[in-house]
Amino acid sequence: MHIPDGYLSPSTCAALAAAAAPFWYVALQRVKSALHTRLIPLISLFAAFSFVVMMFNLPLPGGTTGHAVGMGVAAIVLGPWASILAISIALTIQAVLFGDGGITAIGANCFNMAIVGSLVGYATYRLIAWRAALSSARRVAAAGLAGYTAINVAALCAAIEFGVQPLLFRDASGAPLYAPYPLRIAIPAMMLGHLTLAGLAELVISSGMVAYLQRTDPELLRLTAPDAPPSGELVRPANNGMRLPTPRKLWLGLAALLILTPLGILAAGSAWGEWSARDFADPQVRREIAAASRNLAPPPAAPRGLARLSSIWTAPLSRYAPPFIRSASFGYLVSAMVGVGLVIMLALLFIWLLALGTPAAGRRRRKGFVEKTARGLLAATGQAVFAEDMAAASGFLQRLDPRVKLAGIGALIVAAVAVHRLWVLAGILALGVVLALVSHVPIRLLTARVWLAVLAFTGAVALPAIFLTPGAAIWRVPLLDWPVTQQGLRSAGFLIMRGETAATLSMLLILTTHWTRLLRALRYFRAPVAIVAILGMTYRYMFLFLATARDMFESRESRIVGVLEPADRRRLAAASAGVLLGKTLQVSGEVHMAMMARGFRGEIRLLDELQMRPNDWLRLTAFVGAATLAVWLGR
Amino acid sequence: MTELAFDVRDVSYRYNHVAALNSLSMQVRRGERVALLGANGSGKSTLLRLLAGLCFPESGEISFCGESLTEPRLQDEQFFFGFRRRVGLVFQNADVQLFSPSVFDELAFGPLQLRWPARQVRERVEEVLRAMDIAHLRDRAPHRLSGGEKKRVALASVLVLDPEVLLLDEPSGALDPSSQARIVDFLVSCGNGAKTVIIATHDLDTLEDIADRCCIFANGRVVGEGTPLEILHDVALLERARLIRPHGHVHAQGEGGVQPHPHVHRGEGD
Numbered sequence A: 001m002h003i004p005d006g007y008l009s010p011s012t013c014a015a016l017a018a019a020a021a022p023f024w025y026v027a028l029q030r031v032k033s034a035l036h037t038r039l040i041p042l043i044s045l046f047a048a049f050s051f052v053v054m055m056f057n058l059p060l061p062g063g064t065t066g067h068a069v070g071m072g073v074a075a076i077v078l079g080p081w082a083s084i085l086a087i088s089i090a091l092t093i094q095a096v097l098f099g100d101g102g103i104t105a106i107g108a109n110c111f112n113m114a115i116v117g118s119l120v121g122y123a124t125y126r127l128i129a130w131r132a133a134l135s136s137a138r139r140v141a142a143a144g145l146a147g148y149t150a151i152n153v154a155a156l157c158a159a160i161e162f163g164v165q166p167l168l169f170r171d172a173s174g175a176p177l178y179a180p181y182p183l184r185i186a187i188p189a190m191m192l193g194h195l196t197l198a199g200l201a202e203l204v205i206s207s208g209m210v211a212y213l214q215r216t217d218p219e220l221l222r223l224t225a226p227d228a229p230p231s232g233e234l235v236r237p238a239n240n241g242m243r244l245p246t247p248r249k250l251w252l253g254l255a256a257l258l259i260l261t262p263l264g265i266l267a268a269g270s271a272w273g274e275w276s277a278r279d280f281a282d283p284q285v286r287r288e289i290a291a292a293s294r295n296l297a298p299p300p301a302a303p304r305g306l307a308r309l310s311s312i313w314t315a316p317l318s319r320y321a322p323p324f325i326r327s328a329s330f331g332y333l334v335s336a337m338v339g340v341g342l343v344i345m346l347a348l349l350f351i352w353l354l355a356l357g358t359p360a361a362g363r364r365r366r367k368g369f370v371e372k373t374a375r376g377l378l379a380a381t382g383q384a385v386f387a388e389d390m391a392a393a394s395g396f397l398q399r400l401d402p403r404v405k406l407a408g409i410g411a412l413i414v415a416a417v418a419v420h421r422l423w424v425l426a427g428i429l430a431l432g433v434v435l436a437l438v439s440h441v442p443i444r445l446l447t448a449r450v451w452l453a454v455l456a457f458t459g460a461v462a463l464p465a466i467f468l469t470p471g472a473a474i475w476r477v478p479l480l481d482w483p484v485t486q487q488g489l490r491s492a493g494f495l496i497m498r499g500e501t502a503a504t505l506s507m508l509l510i511l512t513t514h515w516t517r518l519l520r521a522l523r524y525f526r527a528p529v530a531i532v533a534i535l536g537m538t539y540r541y542m543f544l545f546l547a548t549a550r551d552m553f554e555s556r557e558s559r560i561v562g563v564l565e566p567a568d569r570r571r572l573a574a575a576s577a578g579v580l581l582g583k584t585l586q587v588s589g590e591v592h593m594a595m596m597a598r599g600f601r602g603e604i605r606l607l608d609e610l611q612m613r614p615n616d617w618l619r620l621t622a623f624v625g626a627a628t629l630a631v632w633l634g635r
Numbered sequence B: 001m002t003e004l005a006f007d008v009r010d011v012s013y014r015y016n017h018v019a020a021l022n023s024l025s026m027q028v029r030r031g032e033r034v035a036l037l038g039a040n041g042s043g044k045s046t047l048l049r050l051l052a053g054l055c056f057p058e059s060g061e062i063s064f065c066g067e068s069l070t071e072p073r074l075q076d077e078q079f080f081f082g083f084r085r086r087v088g089l090v091f092q093n094a095d096v097q098l099f100s101p102s103v104f105d106e107l108a109f110g111p112l113q114l115r116w117p118a119r120q121v122r123e124r125v126e127e128v129l130r131a132m133d134i135a136h137l138r139d140r141a142p143h144r145l146s147g148g149e150k151k152r153v154a155l156a157s158v159l160v161l162d163p164e165v166l167l168l169d170e171p172s173g174a175l176d177p178s179s180q181a182r183i184v185d186f187l188v189s190c191g192n193g194a195k196t197v198i199i200a201t202h203d204l205d206t207l208e209d210i211a212d213r214c215c216i217f218a219n220g221r222v223v224g225e226g227t228p229l230e231i232l233h234d235v236a237l238l239e240r241a242r243l244i245r246p247h248g249h250v251h252a253q254g255e256g257g258v259q260p261h262p263h264v265h266r267g268e269g270d
Helices: A008-031 A039-053 A071-078 A080-098 A105-128 A137-168 A181-218 A218-224 A249-258 A277-281 A283-292 A303-315 A328-357 A358-391 A404-419 A424-438 A442-466 A486-512 A515-525 A529-559 A566-597 A615-634 B044-051 B071-075 B077-086 B103-113 B116-129 B147-161 B179-193 B228-233 B235-240
Strands: A471-474 A484-485 B002-016 B019-031 B033-038 B060-065 B087-090 B165-169 B197-203 B213-218 B221-226
Touching: A008 A039, A008 A080, A008 A105, A008 A137, A008 A404, A008 A529, A039 A071, A039 A080, A039 A529, A039 A566, A071 A080, A071 A105, A071 A137, A071 A181, A071 A218, A071 A471, A071 A566, A080 A358, A080 A486, A080 A529, A080 A566, A105 A218, A105 A249, A137 A181, A137 A218, A181 A218, A181 A566, A218 B087, A249 B179, A277 A471, A277 B197, A328 B087, A358 A486, A358 A529, A404 A424, A404 A486, A404 A515, A404 A615, A424 A442, A424 A486, A424 A615, A515 A529, A515 B228, A529 A566, A566 B087, B019 B044, B019 B060, B033 B044, B033 B103, B033 B179, B044 B087, B044 B165, B044 B197, B060 B116, B071 B077, B077 B087, B077 B221, B087 B147, B103 B116, B103 B147, B147 B165, B147 B179, B179 B197, B221 B228, B221 B235, B228 B235
Parallel strands: B033 B197, B033 B213, B087 B165, B165 B197
Antiparallel strands: A471 A484, B002 B019, B002 B060, B213 B221
16 A cells, blocks of 8 residues: 555656645644644654554454554544644655655655545544444444545555556556556556455454543544534443454455445546457457557557457456446446455465464464564564664765755655666666665665565566566467567566665665754755654654554563454454553643643744755755756656 | 742642542742652642643642742743743653653753744753763664663753753652662752752652652642651651551661661561
């Protein structure tokens, strides 16, 4: 769900950042004008909280685990506008400090998850909860659905953004420059995972957390439930323990949600690159294709590979519409559901086979998720501490003014995403390696944490593009007769090279920057004071919550004897998130008092950093010059 | 001009429907060092927050230097800044107090909110960093500080404004002996009457050094008052306030002999 660098074109990123800007502006104004000066610490701590919750492993049906973004909870507790800020801050910190999600794609990721996610989650929650009492079970269900809907609509946005890339951005040979898959592939591929696993994770977290708040501090739900009847002091929720769906209910809920999903309706009409083999024979469609392809006539017959591939994949449900159903949208829907069912069954079969082979491994996995989460939390702290030590060492990048570094490396990343030639990309990557060497960043570290990791992830994404991208076949896979197209190879090359280059540069930025100094320096760029303050506070409390969550999981792990049932594991994860939420709210209240005690009256003041020196300008010019040269060479 | 720093009259306060203070009255003179003693949950922290003008009593009245301390009064910018400048509160939880990304930013926060000019802020922060012996932590992030360092930075972040009144919530709780001694040394140095100090604590060992007067808290009210020496010898009072409890232990029979300390032995006599 976190879009990395290189999957979206710079213009798409710019457009989405521009689309996000008015929402950020309104959100900031709302927060500023809100009488609650408490919102600044609350948003900061909530951002830190959602950062940590994104690291929780949630056990899901079928032995898999998933992560939640937490936008449903944020929207329900903070309201949509403050939630937009909190999730945006969390996503920014993830991208800039942990390399999770691209730096050029921050606008896109914020648009999808923070803005669309918060608004959809909030609307769903208000609509379903309506005027139910604060302690009613209906609010728990509404929260679960809000989280589920929010993440799925956000994923759909991301899928559409991916899907339009090959329509709009191709090099001279017709090879897609960014995400290579058209809407028809991008949408089902993204949605399968989100309608099932990721959606469930969000559902479990959202509903579990509202259930927790109902028991501990129901008035916190009041902000987004103005119509709820006032709750007397003595009204306690009927449920004593945290009520979480049993596996059977989860499955039933999933089925219901799939029925409600208007997935297929979006994919009507043929877009560029999405023709079926039959379209090549239809004169009317041929004219349309030619017009859309700058009057390049399509080949007289469908490429042999495309015909063969499409017959493999679409034979049982041709054109996604079973012949016995007339309505195309309805047919698409049924196809989607059959697809989801098939994928789940395959996954279950696979897991069952695994468990069959190693009976002991299955047992260990059941207990291991607590340990896994604790390990992940520890690793995040360790990674940040390692980066801080690295930033304190001597080296070329370490000596640079943090503003110069952020702007300079940012310019190189933008160049890496913008260029249309592979050799220029290789040149930028080489520049990154040189920068690493003069900054004493170990190449072994880059190999393990960047190059191999990106190759594994982006490589898996890019591999099918080699066969699926239409173009001139240069080789055929023996036996299967799948065509390897020249355009497909180039497209996969672009995706992997961009991913590697941007990730290398991001890692250099992460490892050599003193973040506290950078945060102060941000004021030089006229960043709003409130944002700089929230960023700083989020960064600070992220570590407190990482430690708290780790302690929580470790102490629980030490008390777990034997095998936990899946429902128990889910309850444990949601309860931990709930305890962390309680801590978040308590600490944010106290932090607000601590700020007030030292003179805070709602308008925060920060010390502006000193001016840039001539030398800093010189270095910045060198960086921007290199980036501009790369864009010009690679145009 | 009044000699009283704080005058608390008949104050009650409830937190989440639970009474935290129960028509409590007490007075603190200027330049006095007062220790608030009491078990966990006896209302010490709540009183400190009321004295710092962060919460307001449900009934009763608190005045600071003769001026009534109410919510509308603190809305007045002039009074707010004057009050914040003169009264500093160090929270019990240093993680709550240290909300800035670095130690330098933490110390600069207070002066900046009170609209000091940037130059003066920088100079004053550097001065306090040196005075508190934390200059080497200048650019450190709070999550890279030890517990003792956190407490010292938290104290420095309040001292940077040089307040006349210091409210301290368990300043030496959960610290190693060396860190504890540093804090105590500082509190001893406040004994010349220049600062009014109110300390919430349940540490009886250092009481004589850090306080001129003690107030014993139980169930949200003051149940006893006196000099540290008087209080330490009132075993019945200490036991009633749950500050000591009868327990068995063995006295060392070394050269130094038995250290005098207040406690109750049951059964076998002393």
